[in-house]
Amino acid sequence: MSEKKHRSTDWFGKEGKDGFIYRAWMKNQGFPPDEFDGKPVIGICNTWSELTPCNAHLRDLAEAVKRGIWEAGGLPLEFPVMSLGETLIRPTAMLYRNLVSMDVEESIRANPLDGVVLMCGCDKTTPSLVMGACSVDIPSIVVSGGPMLTGKFKGEDIGTTDVWRFAEEYKVGALNREEFRAAEGALCRSAGHCAVMGTASTMASMVESLGLSLPGNAAIPAVDARRKVLAHRSGRRIVEMVDEELTPSAILSRDAFVNAVKVNAAIGGSTNFIVHLMAIARRIGAPLELDDFDRYGSEVPLLVNLKPSGEYHMEEFYYAGGLPAVIAELEEYLNSDIVTANGKTLADNNRGAPCYNRDVIASVDDPFQEEAGITVVRGNLCPEGAVIKTSAASEELLQHRGPAVVFENIEDYHARIDDPDLEVDEDSVLVLKYVGPKGYPGMAEVGNMGLPRKILDRGVKDMVRISDGRMSGTAYGTAFLHVAPESYAGGNLALVQNGDMIEVDVKNKRLHLDVPEKVLEQRRADWNPPVHDFDRGYVRLYIDHVEQAHLGADMDFLVGSSGGEVKRESH
Template identity: 45%
Template sequence: MARKTLEELRSQRWFGPKDLRSFGHRSRMMQMGYALDDFMAKPVIGIINTWSDLAQCHTHFPQRVEDIKRGIWQAGAFPVELPALSLSEQYVKPTSMLYRNLLALEVEELLRSHPVDGAVLMGGCDKTTPGTIMGGISMDLPMIFMPAGPMMRGHFGGKILGSGSDVWKYYAEKEAGTISERQWNDMEAGIARSAGTCMTMGTASTMTSIAEVLGFSLPGSSSIPAGDAAHSRMAMQCGKRIVEMVWEDLKPSDIMDRRSVENALVIHNALAGSTNAMVHLVAMARRAGVPIKLTDFDDFAQKVPVICNLRPSGEWLMEDFFIAGGIRGLMKRLEHLLHLEARTVFGTIGEGLEGAEVYNDDVIRPLDKPIAASGGTAILYGNIAPHGCVIKPPAADPRLLHHTGPAIVFDSYDEMSKAVNDMDLDVTPDHVMVLRNAGPIGGPGMPEWGMLPIPKKLLKEGVRDMLRVSDARMSGTSYGACILHVSPESAIRGPLAAVRTGDLITVDVTKRSIHLHVEDEEIQARVAAWTPPPRNYPRGYYKMFAQHVLQAHEGCDFDYLEGAQGIPEPEIH
């Protein structure tokens, strides 16, 4: 492979010429205390940092920036930190998903407008992984993704706790009156004990795993816990490797193709990964010009066994997964299903698996002893979801995978939240809870409201799962018989708007179907007569979002950001 020359470096357009404008560029670098030898005649590497004081999963990023810089300096390049939008899953309201596209847009423009030759993208907390990578794909400079890593295991009363998954479980017990307020407070103090993302196979670990399998991260990096010394060393190696990638001119367009996307589909199903991956992987693939449909997820789900025994679908946590061999061990076990020749930031997928092993057959199961023979996720279609919806069968009560029951409908989250606490609510375990107006536009931003809480009345009767349908998402750490991402959403008069309390709904996961027992003509008449709640976004980002966001089955990207077409480089005057 021909290597770039110094004159071909993008940063040299700012710093190299002997003219008045470049005089200004160089003098302002010296204003910041840098010598010419620091940044001249070498690549400039941008470090996109999604740290903030309210980014709880990224509290170790100030140190990781220094680790990355160390690697960049060692490799003979110049590092520059470019802070980007921080998307804390816990604190950003109404949902961080509303701002994923804004982060992607910011990353793209940060890289386009600054004198950088390549980039290290720092992320992990749910939307920062797809957001930064989407922006990097669109800019198409050499880039490498450094995953935040999962936090330490939680604990309570001698028991291991998994973030999210055990919160939902124990909250149900609290509402049912089986645990005390003091026990609940002890859990609160013990469930998140260190820097890092959720240590279950939620959206964060699903997406960092997918980023690695797509080829954008160093081998094994997505499995390393945030507090492990290996994580600091990995960050340093990211800094070293990106410099070589700049000289090689190895860009996202050289890495991401249909083969890498199919590899991601294999691993997503083997992990029983987050349902949010449907939205994010579709968006990333479409940025790269790679065709992908929801049916692709279902095709792979039916032929790939679930072999990761990780919560919320299994028993173990990410630290156990790392010790058991991590993502490399998992891929090694599935290499007959992977495109081993697919390109990555370090070589090929196959080269990255050299020496990989599995050290615990309960955490990463043998192929003949899976958690489920197939079906990490399932895509359902029907008269209330003509463009599809998703369920995670391994995380649901099996009795609900083929079920008919009467609907109980809620038009807002507040209405639903009030109703489930009403001990006189007319509801049974056979009811199908329906929440609408919670999609990309209706939310706005498609909040994680899809794991509707079981009504308190039923919790006290011992019920722990029931069928729930919405145009919302749910946390990747959630579980239960939750049908999500109904598309098109009700706020744009999708047929979910036609459902009324008492209507029968049948779900048959085996047949991949969801059906409202109402005639088509009546559905059309109800939708025509239905008035969505007012969504008045007169200005700002909300207005732009509502005007341009695509539906769930299309990845919820903005319509003007899709595709692999480039934008002209800025003029340097």
């Protein structure tokens, strides 16, 4: 047991009435008196929820964390925070990422916690927990829930990426209703988050590459016993981190963020990575800007052959060596002397990590793709930037010129996309407005718009698409996303009209609306943003204070950290 004074001592170490109250009510759970005699108190921040299917196993996984904490001499106390499930929550989980970060921050600060284990899985639960913990900056370690097992359907491996393929095949009659329903039952065949390199897997890889988790966290399947072993060891480790005073700010240097950008390029990670990493960096105070994702990511080859950029799934990735094998392969690219959650450097943790399958994890000398990562483009359509995941795009569309087919909002898109009278062909550029942070609100994952039925019937699989929204990490296609400033904030995207010519040149990092400036000025004079009908509560607060995508879409008043001090006593 540690002899040092812990933060929790300000609660449980008090004499008189206050100490009596703090200890007495806790004892109704059956804790013996010596549990409050200076042991480090470890919070287990759990996003378990049956409304978040990807996190529905975290209650069980938390028991493994507790065993490790007890074993190391700590007192584990589990607490819930709002959970965000991508598949059910409306209008979009991203709308509530900042709210959960506030929940996490205030829950940690307000309670007698010396360290915290962040238990997360589905897309937004990971960044929201890390953002909140960074704002308080007490010792923290992440335990991800792990990916589900690879789905099996008609003798082939399937994952979340195949949802879009199944939907298109069902739309054109290649799958009948019975087959479509059978695919539903085959896709998600175990606990865990998406089995591809979507946003959830990208986030689990992000925290491992940042050094916020133990090595191997990203890829162990949710139902593999080794996931519980990692959780148990994380419980042990957080107690040591408290004694070492190893906080997020001691781990999350600029070098750590640059490492994460490079690793994300090598694994073909989601574009959602950008808005989440930017938000985390701005909470912890590390300098990071949008162009860093291009500057550092573009120099790294694509090493991981996973859907949606490749052919395998997270289960095979783990068997091939997981993220440690990737980090070992990237050693020459990384700042490997940064400290990580286990107290060792990134190099110490991963140097020499073996790769067991070069079909899944390639070498730097023989990569799957020479240039990968995320490209940041600019132009009069996106002076503050837009992004494209080139590894998921069609090469022939990376330089393109075509007429705009404009959808004024998501409802307009749904109403007209399959209209046989829609004036569109394969050279057209689909433009979707008002789906950014303020405009949707919440910056929904609708940027990879499904193609018009008449185009699919011709056998066309991809078109250029542009929006101020996001794209699911499990999706694919030539989609320009995160356009900033967004249309609702008065960006030029709001001024695009049907038939306007748009020029795409990814090699030269350019996205241009070929309309004379005088015409744009006149359109701007006639433009007014649509009127939102959100007039109360958190959503109103979000619209008023959310920042643009290139800054991480956090709330302006949450940027930076405020520490763990509680300014007033409760009694």
